[in-house]
Amino acid sequence: MIENPSREEMGKMLKKSKRIAVVGLSNNPERTSYMVSKAMQESGYEIIPVNPAVSEVLGVKAVKALKDIEGHVDIVNVFRRSEFLPEIAKEFAEIDADIFWAQQGLENEEAYNFLKEKGYTVIMNRCIKVEHALTK
Numbered sequence: 001m002i003e004n005p006s007r008e009e010m011g012k013m014l015k016k017s018k019r020i021a022v023v024g025l026s027n028n029p030e031r032t033s034y035m036v037s038k039a040m041q042e043s044g045y046e047i048i049p050v051n052p053a054v055s056e057v058l059g060v061k062a063v064k065a066l067k068d069i070e071g072h073v074d075i076v077n078v079f080r081r082s083e084f085l086p087e088i089a090k091e092f093a094e095i096d097a098d099i100f101w102a103q104q105g106l107e108n109e110e111a112y113n114f115l116k117e118k119g120y121t122v123i124m125n126r127c128i129k130v131e132h133a134l135t136k
Helices: 006-017 034-043 082-095 109-117 128-135
Strands: 019-023 045-050 075-078 099-102 121-123
Touching: 006 075, 006 128, 019 034, 019 082, 034 045, 034 075, 034 128, 075 082, 082 099, 109 121
Parallel strands: 019 045, 019 075, 075 099, 099 121
Antiparallel strands: none
8 A cells, every 4th residue: 555654744855855857757838747847946946857758858958767867866756657657666766866756646556665665755646846835
């Protein structure tokens, strides 16, 4: 069963975090990933687009995979369908980021259990923008 941290804990995590890698970030302003990431960028977070299909989003050069990011990542925010979460969870563990955050509507028990067993913080089926707004 997937259990998220409390809203209060999520608020603390968001206050401590600075760099968010966004897997599946689209360069289409109509897409949720774009709108959410733009709002987070405007709130002061560094957004790193992770999408092999685009070269740049929100004025930032995109990387093809999480392993292509230089330096530490606080949150990996995922906008890919639930069936891709186990594969992304494995990449996440390789870069040793702090928080695996699957956007609203996304859940995968295999990915959740894999990351929890390794001691990672996992949030699923929650919108990072909404949690940020509710915990500021």
